[in-house]
Amino acid sequence: MSKWEAKEKRMEDIVTAAFEIFLEKGYEGTSMEAIASKAQISKGGLYHHFSSKDEILYYANAKLSEPVDNFLRQAAEQDNPVDGLRFYIRHYIGHWMAHQRELSFFFLTLTKAISCPETWPNYRDYYDNLIGTIAGLYEKGVANRQLSSHRTRARATTLVAALDGILADLVMNEKLSEAEVIGDFEDQFIDSILMR
Template sequence: MAKNESKEKRVNDILNAAVEIFVEKGYENTTMNEIASRAGISKGGLYHHFLTKDMVFLHANQKLIEPIYEIMRQVETFNSMKEGLEFYIGSYLRYWMERKNELIFFSL
């Protein structure tokens, strides 16, 4: 990974790698070494951003749930509760159908 890449991109790369490995191996069987390797950074680089595997897991959870919060915010723009609820349910289901690995992540 290039040194001049933004911190945000590095963190996203770490979180994406972590989600992939957590889904493949489960939380308990995932190591910080594996996350760093999959993200293409050194173990020290990983620890620079996240001190523990728990922190990686919590930040990954937060990153993946943010789009759901955005869907909830959009519901507030509807004048009709029925239309808002239909929008929410449809958007929520589409979101998770397009992200099956992330859905598995939430079951860990």
């Protein structure tokens, strides 16, 4: 195993350990010592990779969110922007519904981020990119005369907020159907503005 591969493996071990402990004990109940122990690394070794549990929390969240980042990239690469929007909605909801423990971790991270203003610029950059990419799909759809003219940035912002909001409801409300929710999102955020 190369030095780079060994470092990647160590980082994966730390993320996996942190993920489990944060979910089990919450943010306040998690310590660097507990993460180091679970990852089978010395506390000094852990500090070699991460300076704080905040840093681990946000790094783990970024790693667990990589599939969603890939969905966004793939949606933006679609030739047809309407197909790109449908792709993103379906895959975003489907992914988190299939990975509910990771979704719990995502919400834990957001809750922590809200209480730490120093993390806001990172989240703002992330959401600006996300909203900008989706707004770009809407703009392309309007330019192609597939979608009616509308405030694309406002619609993209609302879509992103609604997607994050519905995830909690889907997890807690067993009466909701994933397919029905996806259909409702496509109806409200795509079909309602399709050019006829």
